[in-house]
Amino acid sequence: MEFEKQKIWGNLIAADLFFSGIGGGCFFLSFLLEIQNKYGPISNLGEILTPIFISIALLCLLFHLRIPIRFYRVFLNPSSWMTRGSVILSIFFISSLLYSLPSFETFNWLPWSKASSLGRVILIIAIAFSLLNMIYPAVLLSVPKHIQSWEISILLPLFLFLSLYTGLAVLLLITISYVRILGDQTITILHMLGKIGIMLIIIEIFTLYIFTKTMLNGNQPAKESIFLLIKGELMPLFIGGVVIIGLIVPFFMFISSIFIVSMPPLLILAGVSGLLILMGGFLLRYVIVKAGVYSPIYIERSII
Amino acid sequence: MKEEIFEDVWIPTACNMCFAGCSLRVHRVNGVVIKIEGNLESPNNLGRICAKAHTAIMELYSPYRIKVPLKRTNPEKGIGVDPKWVEISWDEALDITARKLKEIKAEDPRQFIYQDMDFQGLIVDLPWLFFAFGSPHWVLSGGGIQCGGGTHTAAEQFNAAFVELPDVAHCKYVLQIGSGFGFGSSYGTSVLATQEYADARLERGMKIVTLEPWLSVPAAKADEWIPIRPGTDLAFCLAMLNVLLNDLEIYDAEFLKKYTNGPYLVDKDGSFFRDVKEGKPLVWDPEDEKAKSFDDQNVKDFALLGTYKISDKEYKPAFQVLKEHVKQYTLQWASKITTVPAETIKRIAKEFSETASIGSKIKIDGKELPLRPATIEYFKGAQGHKNSWWFCMTANIICAVVGGIGVPGGRIGFGPDMAPAPDGSMQRGPAHQLPSGYPPKLEELERVYESGHIDRIDLGDLFPAGFDNCQLAYVGILEKEKYKIPYAIKAMLIEHSNPIHSTGNKEIVAEALKKIPFIASIALFIDETTEFADIVFPESHFLERYDFLVNNRCAWEAWAGKYHFIETLRQPVIKPLYNTKSGWEILIELADRAGFLFGAPKTPQEKWINNMPPPGDGGYNWWLNYFYIGDPENQLELNKKYKVEEIIDRMGKSMSKCDLSRSISAFVHPEWKGQDEFAHGIEWYKEHSFITRKATPEEIYPLTLKKGFRVPIYFEFMKKTGEKVKMTTEKLGIPWDTSSYVNLPDWFPNPAESSPSDYDMYIVSYKTAYTTHGKSAFNVFLMEQMKKDPYFTKITINYETAKRKGFKDDDEVWVESVEGYRIKGRLKLSEGVHPEVLATGSTLGHWVDIPDAKDTGTNFNELIPISVEDTDPVSGNMDLARKVKIRKA
């Protein structure tokens, strides 16, 4: 029996989820770096990039709509996860923007700073919404319960850690671009990020493994979605893009980077792995969206 | 901005998307046809319509329609050759064509072929062709010749009808063989039959057992699907008959004695023992111990069994002869040929005969009738073979043996006007309008013998017991010397017919068409055959024209409603969109310009035969009066040209005044005779759409209610007819197989049985409820549905077979027949098909340049040879079960 997969959502929805994930991960990790009080420039840049990522996410959603001019209507149904997601994105956009602006001299005149009580309130909101930002795509996809592969208990950790992972990639790239300012600190930071990266990769691979195994033990539509990924038309993107380029290669890059202490090779490794992670991160969102196989109302059986 | 509605009307008319002619109501708003629905008041379809009727709108508005008359400027004709059409006026197109017709009529009208597939137009087409013009050549394409050979000849002899059908309203068990009747797809769709079958299955638990080579819709819905090798249904029936007569010994003795020729005494040579004076067949009265005439009022009982000595000669009742004869057809023998397990055949025979409840009765409208609620239904799948005639007869014999012919629950027909022949056999009454196979046309054979020539281009003279042989017209054209045909075809008029695509292998038809110097085509679309035309007449769509009596008495669907007669007016719902005319208008114009519209017959009445002047004498107006306008007040003036509406008006007003004294009077309507309340003019019909009345039990079940009829279980005329055919063909030096002219059913294998063993697969074709003609593929909405179906545009093959041969789903393959014909298609693997069978959707594989239709699916007909050797020598049906082999493309 042939199973149909969803054809309505594609690049732009994947990109929307991708950028919102990066935004959340980037902000969260930037915040973790910030509280160490050592990596100011990186976290500042990470935090200010966040609203840019979020606005790209919102723009992707806008361009996905067939009638973009009605975009404002996305906020109108509180029980819809698309409405909720757009609200989350919007609040996150505002709070991350407001939180990060005071770090720059041009915005000194703002009546709050990162340390002020207003700033702290904004921070709490921003952190909370960065987490929500990393979580809501999984919930959005899990609402159509007849798409077995969009299973919340798997997508939630998968997307959460993926968001952190892609956020990490952004920080890697930021670190490299600040090498002049950071000097030798760069190596320490890159090693630290590398270790976090290794942990995230192991968690991602483990989650993907659980995902695959759960689906293979499920009913036929569930199996179909995995077959699409591991031997069907999405195989090159999944195995090649997500697993190898997005996870395995960066894994080995990170491992080897631990033993490297000289700058140029480390910078190259970091830069390349950052780009590969971003590519793999986008592709994972993309293949998950594309492998949404519908459960039909009736499944043919080969034995009556 | 809401549109202002200045017109919102519903107009009743009759559908033309298949043969059924369902009653429609068409919605026109502001000059645009927007919806078609069924007419709730009509018993024809009880307010429901099939998918095709709905899509008539897109056929009407299709931009591929021919909009203006065309003339060919490229003298070369061939498949894929550009005709290089130029647009011409109607006058030019009609004049050119009429000139040719005039020449041919004066010289020899046999040189003209009317290639037609619009069965609803028969009423007006055939008098024009057969009688006003004088040519006997009515040639059909796919829908007319692949399917009807044995069917119609059996219907004639068993029910004095053109078509037989199960009496669903009283039936409990249908053994359905190769037929989609009741499931949306037989010779039309028959919305009504679908409803009746569904009601019978759901409300009365009617059981259906299907014999099919693949899991078609009937097989999928049936209680049991028995896969069978294509073309071997006759073997199944012979074994079943043997089980009934010799194993279970279940038969309806009463019925056989009174209503069949079972008791007729047969001598050693196989002929009936006849009385010396009147030649009537004799029966043995066991109580009086003497032979008496079959219709002697003093017969006390009829012997069905035994051997009787009369004047030193031995005679047996025909039933005894049949019983002994079928002993050779054992279950094991049949199982080997059909691949159906022996126990299954026996079980079906048992179920069938037990459910038939021999001896049971029912009261209908105060009349007591036998009730036999088990029957056999069959159509193209079973009878589309070289053994067509004998398959159909055998299936009917089985029904007759349990008393289930012409009775409630059994196999009935639409033949209320039957008249018994002197020997008790059925003859279709004078009101029957189509060619016939019974009584055998021996006078035609005699004429051939005397003259040394064949008269009919389709060799019809050599088919005294059949008439579905018109595909042999192409053989006749190509081999006229071999078949002693003393003339050549000089012109052909095509109406709605696409023989190159729908008959058989296209090269054969194309070669034949190339030999016809002038071809004119009345068509909606430029189809594959119209590409060979010299003149093209753009036809008005059925929503744009008038037609009448479209539910004509051929009664494709037999009874409309619950046993109603019906005749409908087709009226235009919209003015013709383009510069088109209806087929009838074109025929009138051609008759006028060719000089056979006006005038009375010139032959003096003393010289008339069967109350009719010879064909070709008398104008079309005269013949329309003769057949349809029996009321002198309404008759057409012989030298005036009338519009179609006026003719319809007069026909309608004369419905109750048909003159049955005009025998052979093929086209009158006795069901309305004398009933002036049904005589209406066209204005009445425009509002009310149709006339209808319920048939009486005598009209529905005449066999047991009218006196004197007997159905055949023994075909005494066959041997004698075969001898005459042999004699005639030997004299003319024409090789001809007469081995199937025997008096009792025998197994006649199809050519497939002797194909070389490397051609190891059979191929069959099928249709759906939303495809009827080849032109279904030109309809975008229908084509969309065909493509959505998982099987239809592909070639279905059994999973195991495919695995064994190394094929996967969607593989592209070449399918090649023994003759070397090939088609290409994609495979669909399925469990629902016999391991030796490939099944492919029909009406596809077009090559004419209409988007969507072009190159979608594959054309099954390409694999069918058109030849005498692959034709049933008795009925003329083509053989459709071909052996093929497949290989990857």
Add this chain to the structure above:
Amino acid sequence: MRYGMVIDLKRCINCRACSIACKMENVTPPGIFWSDVLTFESGKYPNVKKTFIPTLCMHCGDPICVKVCPTGASYKREDGVVLVDYDKCFGCGYCVVACPYQVRSLNEKSSQYFLSELTPYERRGYPLHKVGVAEKCNFCIEKVEKGEEPACVETCQAKARYFGDLDDPQSEVSKLIRNRHGFQFHREFGTDPSVYYLSA
């Protein structure tokens, strides 16, 4: 009053009249089918069956499409009919993806059946649709309000479709569901469809 439909799978013969009647009544653009018939094969030769299942919008009692629609364009009426307001929808496609029965379509781009021209029938009918929005079966609610039945019910050759008030225990549909154990598809999703099926 809750409008509902009953489809008898035992009667359905896959004639596609319902699918086409719907298309002709509503002039749906190429490739969009508000009503469809699916074919499923089960078993192993020779014990094989084909099941034909007509599908259309289930007009669920608890519709997922209404829940997920961010704009409020998809809404459910008092009488149970679920509709799409073409003036509010912006074509995100969430409802199309979320519908467990895959009976919604997104009218993605302007199209017509014949490349060369737009037939008068299409010219009249396509303005009833809007490019860019989701669309689906609406139970022919305009016909129903005039006292008629949906186009698919009216045309069904095998009398396999019934339409009526599910809230009225004496209606034909309620009786059929009771007497023939009518079932709903995908009960596990809790959508409570208004379309019931009688088994084949």
